[in-house]
Amino acid sequence: MSGFVTAVASALTQGSVIALIALGFLLIYRATGVVNFAQGDLVTLGAYLSYWAYHDLELTLLSSWLIAVVAMFAIGIVLERFAYAPIRQRSEHTVVIATLGAALVIRATLAIWQDTSPKFAPDPFHGDVWRLAGARVPYQNLLVIGTTVVVVAAVLLLVGHSPFGRSVRALAADRAAASLVGVRVTRTSMLAFGLSAALAGLAGVLVAPTQALTVDLGFGPMLFAFAAAVLVGLGRIGAVLLGAVAIGFAQYVVGRYVAPGYREAYPFVLMLAVLAIRPRGLFGEQVGRRV
């Protein structure tokens, strides 16, 4: 029983981190039609910023986390201005390549700034655990899960009931028509990038205490987040938590009991299996085209 509880706790923690990253993916995708492959490196950058604020600026842990998330919002806007806005009229492929380029720049900058040796971010709970049915679940994992639930709910409210959300939904439905009826495309795009980067930064500060902090910290989770976003259908923000948790369960619960050596592959097997049955993902919309 304790093994199962341990696996479920790991799945929910991983699912939470993935959900924050995937939510960022989807916000930008809905607002701009672009998949931002710098999202993983923004996770890493957020983790390093909090580490720097805590160790070098000697701020409290909570302050260092807040500063990192706020700074990431600003960095997201800068990213939009320099890596997206100048080329947004070009093909989607060009923009995607630009986001990959931005990812490499972030990674190289981090390596120069903080060097490449692993860092270890402080754990606010000093490794303490919650005992549940014989399992020992780190409090940091509970913090990751709880924060994610609150943040995902807040983002869903924002997208569903704010002018920004209406703009995102209008752009996702028809970009040309949205701009004709007065949707402020530039402002929406900047806010989407900013919010997305802040979510990535939050994922980074939350996950950093649970593992070694290196310049490729966010790369693996980004791939899983992409799988989660594709799994539910790239257009569905509301379903992202479900997709992310499914990926976490595939990795840690299925991966515990069935051929554990292939654990890292299970999320992608699940994604491919769903796409084989439903090519637009679990909740993807059917798009028709008049010919």
Add this chain to the structure above:
Amino acid sequence: MKLVALIGDKTNSRDPNAINDFNDGARMAVEDINTVGGIGGHPVEFAAVDTSPTGQDVDNSFNLALERKPTALLGPVSSTTALALLARINQAGVPILQNSTDGRLATDGPSGSPWMFGTRPRNDTSARRATEFATSVLGAKKLGLLRVDTAFGQQGSTGVKAGLAATPLVSDKSFAYNATDLTGEVSSMAQAGAQAVIDWGTPNTLALTVKTFAQQGLRDVPHIGPGSVGFSSFATGVGDPALLDNVYGAVDCNPQDDPSRPQVGAWFDRFKAKYGYAPSYGSAELYDSVLLLREVIEKAGSADPAAIRDGLKSLSGFAGICDASYANKDGFLTSQVVMGRYQNGVFKTQKVYAD
């Protein structure tokens, strides 16, 4: 006389595990040699080239090294890079003292080269010694094994199974090199009743398992890792010295605690004063690599590549800092393994397996 290391420093390397220990060891040896007039009256020059095991970087770094017309090459420290460079090494005809542990690099192994000599013990040898230590010295009656799912972990597993004798391996779990949550694997060790756990992972996963051992209530279970446990960057990275109290490592040597040879302690102090951090066995091995080259060049009276190669091939009984008696055995110049344990944050020698 030029020596070029295929090893990046942490300020310029793309390797997230890069540290300065290796090149600083070589730099110190070069300075020591030049202070007393060089080799055969010729000063020694040293340069370091960053090497990544991926893509074109391997070839590019090797080309950059060869452009400097080296007398001999030092490194790489990654077996993946050494394996990738095999054809180039054979074609270049330059002696190379590599600093990795992959048994496939043995001269008669599938990726051996007559030009390549290892300055670390083989990976499977270290794992076998760690297992023997766990059972015979620590008295573990049931062993657990955690291993990264790469050739490193696989060879470690082979070594562990060779060293088990009659002790049962009650849990054997592999994980990805970039694993971020090993709670399930570590808790399996507890559930299986492992009395000691051999953990053949990377520095990052080792730091993760050290924390997870504490979280899962396994601090009383000896946790035995490979050589990277002995690096000061590992200890400082984990942070809390209390977490390391039951962590053991199978290192190549332990320069900070070698009571049998006072000259090693003197060297340790000199290095620490010069570079501001405690040298690892990697520093000692790179230091020794340079002195080994001086030994064979002076003995042969020539810096001709073939003469150096033959000198290394017949090397026996060379006293260095890391090993008191380097000797070639199938392309590996040492098979010494030192078992150490952290005590109050300091890695203390427990047992030396000299051969």
